[in-house]
Amino acid sequence: MSEAFRLGIAGLGTVGAGVVRLLTEHAALIETRAGRPIEVVAVSARERTKDRGIDLSSYHWCNDPVELAHLDGIDAVAEVIGGSDGPALDLARESLGHGRSLVTANKAMIAQHGLDLAQRAEANSAGLLFEAAVCAGTPILQTLREGMVGNRIDRIEGILNGTSNYILSAMERQGEDFGEVLAEAQRLGYAEADPALDVDGGDAAHKLAILAALAFGVEPRFCEVEIEGIRDIRAADIMQAERLGYSVRLVAMADMERQGDSPARLLQRVRPCLLPAHHPLASIDGPTNAVLAHGDYAGPILIQGAGAGSESTASAIVSDVVALARGETRPAFAVPATSLAGVKCADSGEREARYYLRFVVADRPGVLAELAAAMRDARVSIQSLIQEGESVGPEESGIMIALVTHKAPARNVRDALARLQGAASIVEPPLAMPILMD
Amino acid sequence: MSEAFRLGIAGLGTVGAGVVRLLTEHAALIETRAGRPIEVVAVSARERTKDRGIDLSSYHWCNDPVELAHLDGIDAVAEVIGGSDGPALDLARESLGHGRSLVTANKAMIAQHGLDLAQRAEANSAGLLFEAAVCAGTPILQTLREGMVGNRIDRIEGILNGTSNYILSAMERQGEDFGEVLAEAQRLGYAEADPALDVDGGDAAHKLAILAALAFGVEPRFCEVEIEGIRDIRAADIMQAERLGYSVRLVAMADMERQGDSPARLLQRVRPCLLPAHHPLASIDGPTNAVLAHGDYAGPILIQGAGAGSESTASAIVSDVVALARGETRPAFAVPATSLAGVKCADSGEREARYYLRFVVADRPGVLAELAAAMRDARVSIQSLIQEGESVGPEESGIMIALVTHKAPARNVRDALARLQGAASIVEPPLAMPILMD
Known part of the structure; x- marks a missing residue:
């Protein structure tokens, strides 16, 4: 049998505890599939004595999660502390900087610091995997x-x-x-x-x-x-x-x-x-x-x-851990960080769609003409109009008018709504939703 | 830049040609993602001169696909000949026996000879991958x-x-x-x-x-x-x-x-x-x-x-080829072939479900009583019955009776139908479909 792959876990909330439970419950299954056993060897969390329904006695305890980046005898760290910065980011930077692979469920951290972390991982030949960060266990x-x-x-x-x-x-x-x-x-x-x-x-x-x-x-x-x-x-x-x-x-x-x-x-x-x-x-x-x-x-x-839940998230974390245990280290974002293109933002104003627009207006003559004029001036043409008798809005002070536009650039729709801003007849801010895949 | 991963392709129908086209069209993309270029170096098909819309002039040509198992300078073979036996199986056995990794889209061959091929692959440290065999490019x-x-x-x-x-x-x-x-x-x-x-x-x-x-x-x-x-x-x-x-x-x-x-x-x-x-x-x-x-x-x-189509199938084959190019060789069926359990067949007769049953019967008195008696004797209870006036069957000789049963073991439903076999009032064989997820 090959040598065990040794994991440190930072964070023992429901997800961290779920990872421990999964690795324990399916130890034999995972060993057969990964080709080697996967063992939790160290953990870190805020409270040592809290009852989490799992036995932590055989794991090395770290008061500071960042210790897991340097502790001897660990092959990878699983970070489930959460938060885009703070201890999670400190741990990620330290681990990867030290050439220690990191598995994380931390979407905020990866969305905001992913490029920096991917560069650190590659510079130090460490793996950085975050399947759990998007849709939990749905791979x-x-x-x-x-x-x-x-x-x-x-x-x-x-x-x-x-x-x-x-x-x-x-x-x-x-x-x-x-x-x-x-x-x-x-x-x-x-x-x-x-x-x-x-x-x-x-x-x-x-x-x-x-x-x-x-x-x-x-x-x-x-x-x-x-x-x-x-x-x-x-x-x-x-x-x-x-x-x-x-x-x-x-x-x-x-x-x-x-x-x-x-x-x-x-x-x-x-x-x-x-x-x-x-x-x-x-x-x-x-x-x-x-x-x-x-x-x-x-x-x-x-x-x-x-897309969430401690068991589903644990499933994703374990799949990343198994990939590391098999020795599969790939670039975090599918291509080397140096190959990631820095692109400009496209202008969403150019995008055309039909729109659902809903207004809550004062129930008095001329309001519809005012809406229609704003739409016309913004070059948004109305395909169908639904006037609801229902009183809605603050103190039921308005009635609802919904309409569907013909295809129009988002910019024109925004312009139409801007023209109506501050109009006395509009009781609350309008709602605009594009219609997809027409 | 790392050394190219060299591929031989056996079979140049729409799928084989699709693989060549995909690897050519996305060569740069794939090289960045795989960490090395992937090159087709040799091909085999029945007709050399057929116009497939792709340029084969730079590839080594093999008249016999099995040559690809032994030809020097190939890292893996992609088999898209098809057929559970014959040349596809010969090529698979020879390649894997020779320690050469095989990617295949051949569901019939894997379903019938998968265990033998997986054993050969493992015995010779070759990869055996067949993502394309199930649902084409849907991974x-x-x-x-x-x-x-x-x-x-x-x-x-x-x-x-x-x-x-x-x-x-x-x-x-x-x-x-x-x-x-x-x-x-x-x-x-x-x-x-x-x-x-x-x-x-x-x-x-x-x-x-x-x-x-x-x-x-x-x-x-x-x-x-x-x-x-x-x-x-x-x-x-x-x-x-x-x-x-x-x-x-x-x-x-x-x-x-x-x-x-x-x-x-x-x-x-x-x-x-x-x-x-x-x-x-x-x-x-x-x-x-x-x-x-x-x-x-x-x-x-x-x-x-x-679930099909040459482009989708090519997508799956290329994903397997990239995994091999990255050096990821895992057991074909997720665990080593020696760990695959040899299990018994479960008895489908025990499975309970509600059933939709449809009969085409002669339009005369007493037929319904005959059906109902067979169901009763087989201990299948009827939840609702739909008698259709419509004439159907050979020469419109019958009328349709559909019914939904209460939950019953498949065995009892089969028994009910067996009891009606040969009955003069039954114009054509009945249809039984279970209702899932009740």
């Missing part, structure tokens, strides 16, 4: 990096945040507004006490920046993702969309524009969209995550599964 | 073998034959019977002139045997797959199922029964089933393939994409 990074290795990929679309998708699915099913469903999701443990990172799109944006870098061979650029969350969507919008034949989903999209074969301009967006029933992401329900990657040879490949 | 084998490496998997379900799924989807959409839709599919190139391997389930069975071996760690046992095709399904069955809220799909299913942690009994079936709308495979339309693998940590993972 999308590996699918892009290995299964689709022969493909040029120019477009990725995904449902990357389970909490938002759970909320939108529940709003659709129950006809309830965002606030009510969020409260329920928090009670059921599908949403955090502070849901901002999930429902405002930041979490999906972290994952999108990682996917885009890996699929397109460009530097990860989290700061350039255009982000819009789901707080402003009403149950009435979802019902309206449904009547028109669409589902509302928070979609993360990345598009690569090329000049010849070289990456030129990158567009990354996270925003609520209307999806027709035949769109592969339209049927993704509840907390499930899914990614659709368009390969020029393989065609569209969809992969879906749990 | 399901890699997902099982690597992405889900930390999981125990006890169940796999898939839509593994694009032709059958195309036909069933078209029957559903167009309300036409099997024969009409098959003829159309043949005209459009979605079905072969001899469609038997596709519509009778053999092709899906080959793929299922490979998936089961890899996911469960058992010897591939194609000969033990229970197979039923789609020829006997009528448009009226699909309409009836639709009214009840189900889609009809040809589903390949493998279940592992364990004793403790060890594989004990394996059930492999390919058969038409009724799927409720919320089943992840129910919405798989047209020639698309999909596999749902249930991991005990990762949860259910679905992967879907094209």
Whole structure:
């Protein structure tokens, strides 16, 4: 039998404990598949004595996680502390700088410091793997990096945040507004006490920046993702969309524009969209995550599964650990960090789509003419108009008007909404959602 | 720059030519991702002079594909000749026996000779990879073998034959019977002139045997797959199922029964089933393939994409070639061939499900009583009965009776049908389809 592969784990929350449990429960299975045993030898966490339902007595304990970067007798470190900076980043830098491979579930850290960490890993012949950072145990990074290795990929679309998708699915099913469903999701443990990172799109944006870098061979650029969350969507919008034949989903999209074969301009967006029933992401329900990657040879490949959870995340971490145990060290973002292209941002204003627009307006004559004039002046033409009698908005002071536009550049739609800003007849900020795959 | 990885290709049909085209078109991309160039150095096919739209002048030509096993200066052979035996098998045995890695798209050969080939590969330290054999460029084998490496998997379900799924989807959409839709599919190139391997389930069975071996760690046992095709399904069955809220799909299913942690009994079936709308495979339309693998940590993972086509297949072959070029040689079926368990067949008769049963009977008194008596005697209880006025069958000599049973063991359902065999009132053999995921 080959020598054991020795792992240090930093962070023993539900994910860290899940990794220990998985490696223990499936030790024999994993040994047969990896060709050698995988052993946890050291751990670090904030509280040593907390009961986590696992036996830590045989592991070396480190009070400071960064010790794991230097401790003798460790082949790799699994970082599940979390946070884009602080101890997680210190540990990652120290480990990789010291030539010690790192497996991490930390999407915020990879989205924001991925390039620097990949460079450190390569400079010191260490592996840097982060399958768990995107869609937990649903192996999308590996699918892009290995299964689709022969493909040029120019477009990725995904449902990357389970909490938002759970909320939108529940709003659709129950006809309830965002606030009510969020409260329920928090009670059921599908949403955090502070849901901002999930429902405002930041979490999906972290994952999108990682996917885009890996699929397109460009530097990860989290700061350039255009982000819009789901707080402003009403149950009435979802019902309206449904009547028109669409589902509302928070979609993360990345598009690569090329000049010849070289990456030129990158567009990354996270925003609520209307999806027709035949769109592969339209049927993704509840907390499930899914990614659709368009390969020029393989065609569209969809992969879906749990996008969170300690067991699913542990599954991804272990798959990375096994790859390291087999001696497979590849560039973190599929190509050497020096080969990652630094690309410009594409102008989202140029992108054309049909749009769903919804206004809450004062119920008085002339309001519709005002809306229509703004649309005309911005060169957005209206395809169909739905006026809802329903009173909505602050103190039910307004009525809802929804419309679907003909295909128009995003810039024109923004211009139309800007023209209406401050108009006395508009009771609350309008909502605009593009319709995908028309 | 590292040394080139040199490939020989046996077979230059659409797939072989697709591999050459892909490696040429994306040479730079692949070199960056693989860390070294991949070069085709030798080819073999039946006709040397045929115009394939690719330039073969710089490749060494072999009249006999088996020469590629021994020709100097080749790192691996890609076999895309096809056929479970004959030259493909000769080449595979010779190559692996000679320590030369083999990549193949040949599902029939791997399903039937996979164990022998895996043993040869391991005995001679050669790689044996066959991602293209299951669902073409949709990387399901890699997902099982690597992405889900930390999981125990006890169940796999898939839509593994694009032709059958195309036909069933078209029957559903167009309300036409099997024969009409098959003829159309043949005209459009979605079905072969001899469609038997596709519509009778053999092709899906080959793929299922490979998936089961890899996911469960058992010897591939194609000969033990229970197979039923789609020829006997009528448009009226699909309409009836639709009214009840189900889609009809040809589903390949493998279940592992364990004793403790060890594989004990394996059930492999390919058969038409009724799927409720919320089943992840129910919405798989047209020639698309999909596999749902249930991991005990990762949860259910679905992967879907094209299941055939020269470009998609070339994508899979190239992903295997890149893995070899990176020096990643792993056991063919995820664990060493000596670790693959030889398991018994599970008894499908024990499996319980609700069933859709359809009879074509003579239109005369007492027929229904006869059916009901057979069901009662076999201990199958009827949940709902649908009698259709429509005349069907040979010379429209019968009328259709469809029913849904309560949950019953397959054995009892078979017994009920056996009791009716030869009954004068039964105009043609009955159709039985289980309802999945109730």
